Amino acid sequence: NAGVMQNPRHLVRRRGQEARLRCSPMKGHSHVYWYRQLPEEGLKFMVYLQKENIIDESGMPKERFSAEFPKEGPSILRIQQVVRGDSAAYFCASSARPFPDTQYFGPGTRLTVL
Amino acid sequence: QKEVEQDPGPLSVPEGAIVSLNCTYSNSAFQYFMWYRQYSRKGPELLMYTYSSGNKEDGRFTAQVDKSSKYISLFIRDSQPSDSATYLCAMGSNTGNQFYFGTGTSLTVIP
Numbered sequence: 001n002a003g004v005m006q007n008p009r010h011l012v013r014r015r016g017q018e019a020r021l022r023c024s025p026m027k028g029h030s031h032v033y034w035y036r037q038l039p040e041e042g043l044k045f046m047v048y049l050q051k052e053n054i055i056d057e058s059g060m061p062k063e064r065f066s067a068e069f070p071k072e073g074p075s076i077l078r079i080q081q082v083v084r085g086d087s088a089a090y091f092c093a094s095s096a097r098p099f100p101d102t103q104y105f106g107p108g109t110r111l112t113v114l
Numbered sequence: 115q116k117e118v119e120q121d122p123g124p125l126s127v128p129e130g131a132i133v134s135l136n137c138t139y140s141n142s143a144f145q146y147f148m149w150y151r152q153y154s155r156k157g158p159e160l161l162m163y164t165y166s167s168g169n170k171e172d173g174r175f176t177a178q179v180d181k182s183s184k185y186i187s188l189f190i191r192d193s194q195p196s197d198s199a200t201y202l203c204a205m206g207s208n209t210g211n212q213f214y215f216g217t218g219t220s221l222t223v224i225p
Binding site: 100105 | 118120122146150155156157158159160163202204206208210211212213214215216217218
């Protein structure tokens, strides 16, 4: 399957712990986007990365959240000291070319903070 | 005011009906318009991607963009139970790096 891969699919953390979400883009794609989806809300853009570069992080909360897309390996969305309000579905999308190229989404990671 | 407004539904139609889904937007700079389908607890799947105004057809799906009214539509002909899902509109412009999504319309097609 050459689609966008995300893991884990489900993640449970207690308040104050760290959450690490991984995204492997489609083969040949070097552009990655992270979105958050809350119940009754649409997908909200968080960050746009290209290999080793953050292109746009205007949708990312200023504290506790960080993202990277290293030269080798998956893109990582890291949430430190999680709070209950971080509970959501986090989706990764990838594209072959820069924005506004077509974005293909992964299955998402559902984060639950107890 | 939200960038993109979408009626959340839910919308329930009999099999074979024509379905019309709509979004309005406020940013006149938007020129890229998409429709995604999202099944429960799955990732969004791209259905249509259109640029600027006009119509685009793909099988049973037709996307329409009316930039003068800031209004986009997705029509589904001969709807099937397998079309039951949430439909998300999304749009963007050359002046940014992000697509803006509607909240989604939940559709159920009854056999």
